[in-house]
Amino acid sequence: MKRFAELIQQLEMSNKTNDKIAALISYFSTADEKDKPYVIAMFTGKKPRRPVPTALIREWAVELSGIPAWLFAECYHSVGDLSETIALILPPPDHHTDRKLHEWITDLALLNGQSDAVKKEFIHQAWAGLSTPERFIFNKLISGNFRIGVSGKMLVNAIARQSNTESSKIMHSIMGKWSPDEITYQELVEGKHVNTDNSWPYPFCLAYALDAAPADLGEIRDWQAEWKWDGIRGQIVKRNGELFIWSRGEELITAQFPELHFLKDDLPDGTVIDGEILAVKDGNVQLFSILQQRLNRKTISKSQLRDVPVGFYVYDILEHEGNDIRKEDLASRRKKLEEVLARLSNQQTILLSPVIQFDNWEQLAELRETSRTNNSEGIMLKKLSSLYHSGRKRGDWWKWKINPYTVDAVMIYAQKGSGRRANHFTDYTFAVSDGEHLITIAKAYSGLTDNEIKEVDSFVRKNALEKFGPVRTVKPELVFEIAFEGIAVSKRHKAGLALRFPRIMRWRKDKKVTEINTLDDLRQLLASTYAAEKE
Structure with missing residues (x-):
């Protein structure tokens, strides 16, 4: 459990793919052999039956922590994740339980069919012997809800490198029908349960x-x-x-x-x-x-x-x-x-x-x-x-x-990049005008020269208005021409539309913010696009 908790922390500490793959390779090189199939199962969405309802877990955590339900609700609202909230509000452990991940999963499965009293006693004993990071993992094991930012491709690439096996064969193997309690990691890597030769594709x-x-x-x-x-x-x-x-x-x-x-x-x-x-x-x-x-x-x-x-x-x-x-x-x-x-x-x-x-x-x-x-x-x-x-x-x-669509927009948010751009503000959010207001329509981070990046970075540092974590709100003065391949209705965005493949075409130093495009301009483009499609 401790080793898996360390892996989760490493995965959450970085948004760089190479760092995450390195953490996964390290884990699969050192973890207990019986734990590995369960980890792959969790990251590929193979969920076991939930042994304890969420409502009971929440009730027992509130009772054990001694805080009122309203305060727990406020904490949950602030943290945003139930498993993490419970791990944080519980009293400190009074001992340490050193058990393997697969042992915890096996014991949780045995709770199915038991009385609530038996389940409560088991959960309390588990919480009492686990550190906060381990409690978080334990709570996730109960819910089966692992959203850790590991894509299927990332997992496959890590296992392929660690085992020196073709990634296509790994993908076929882990997407097949298998159970983590019936197969070893080596058998899974080798595709013992499937014929990987049937599936492999050619390089495109x-x-x-x-x-x-x-x-x-x-x-x-x-x-x-x-x-x-x-x-x-x-x-x-x-x-x-x-x-x-x-x-x-x-x-x-x-x-x-x-x-x-x-x-x-x-x-x-x-x-x-x-x-x-x-x-x-x-x-x-x-x-x-x-x-x-x-x-x-x-x-x-x-x-x-x-x-x-x-x-x-x-x-x-x-x-x-x-x-x-x-x-x-x-x-x-x-x-x-x-x-x-x-x-x-x-x-x-x-x-x-x-x-x-x-x-x-x-x-x-x-x-x-x-x-x-x-x-x-x-x-x-x-x-x-x-x-x-x-x-x-x-x-x-x-x-x-064909030539892309374009729109003139103003930069209103900026965030530092990654890799060689980690010291400069290179990820930008752009807006168009909607009456007297500005409304965001796209994010983009490519299209500027190195010298332009340094110039924009200097502007952001001098003209930042607010700070929200890594994001800076900046004075709406810099106008850019944004290219995109298509436009569509979107309920996920405040503007009610989304741009496909937005990127910076050029920095419009010749334009003022009063000259940027409007939301109505984009709506008209959207309407004309759908009209052309119907024709």
Whole structure:
């Protein structure tokens, strides 16, 4: 328990991914072998049955602390986490109990079916022998609610490095069906309960941004043009009767998209296809903001399936009849892809990404300007002779995106960055005007030169008005042009809208705060975006 409590403290002390991965690697290298599977289970959302209701835990903590219920409520409101609040208000321990994490979890499971009196006695005895950090962990074990800022990818990367195992195999293994009390850490790492060879994806082939005129690429007959879709890049793997869906971020997302599960029967064994997961309704690709409603959900409701159906736009095939065909040219791969997709039963959900027909580069440039009418980001240009490379290879694949939307906004908050920017204010919050008030619309931290960062940092230090933890409120004087890819309705933001991929385009030293855009400007842009989508 003590070692796990130390891990949690280390994870919460830093917001840097590398620091967290280092802490996880250290833990899995030194922790008790029986504890490790339980930790992985907790971080991947495998919750045991809750042995004691939350209301009873709260009641017993108030009783033991001797403080009135109203004061506990105020403390809870201030701390914001019930497990931490209880750990902080309990009287100091009168002894120390040194037990392993898995032993505590096993004993808590045995409380199921016991009387409240037995449960209360066990909980009291546990609190009496644990330090405050250990009590916090113990309380979390009861609730099963671990939100410690460790993503699935971060956990997988840490285990992969610690065990010297491919991250894709680790992801497949921990996403499978297993129980921490029935499997060892080594068996979990080795994937004894699954066949990891069935699931592994290929490294994705990526594109460079086109930084020159397309005419410089040469003859148009050497190139294939497709729309650049704005969704979730993914690979669908079908081997030995099993289906797996991987994101470009190396996360196994099969369960999130049940609409694609028919491929387990339809797609031939030994097939891997590459494409984009998109929200597709009535044959039309929807905005990315709509697709977001389906992302990172453990369960998908019937209403979500109805309101935000997804499709998979396929644009490449990497494995055919069990053979790796990435070294074949794009033209050959495209023919095989068309043949495979033509045999599928549901061609409304699995769609072949269309090839754009054009006679010259000027015509393609005109077509590119219409990208937003089909909710794409621009055009992809792929050399017909290109192989499917791992990562980027300059000259073969290009992304030719349309120009972003822009808005002039004023900086009102600033926060220090991380890494080499830890000593400078580099994370900024921007606002537009709403009548006589300013209302925040985006955060951004990229787009300025090193000299501009130093200049803005100096301004923040001299013109800070208030301090809220690491955040500084500053005089609303610096105007910036903010670029973004899209705009959508959002109930999470005060402005009622959200910008997609906001970043600083340039510092508008030529503009005063009275010249920034208004919230109405953005609302009109939002209205025109939805009007164009309906057309």
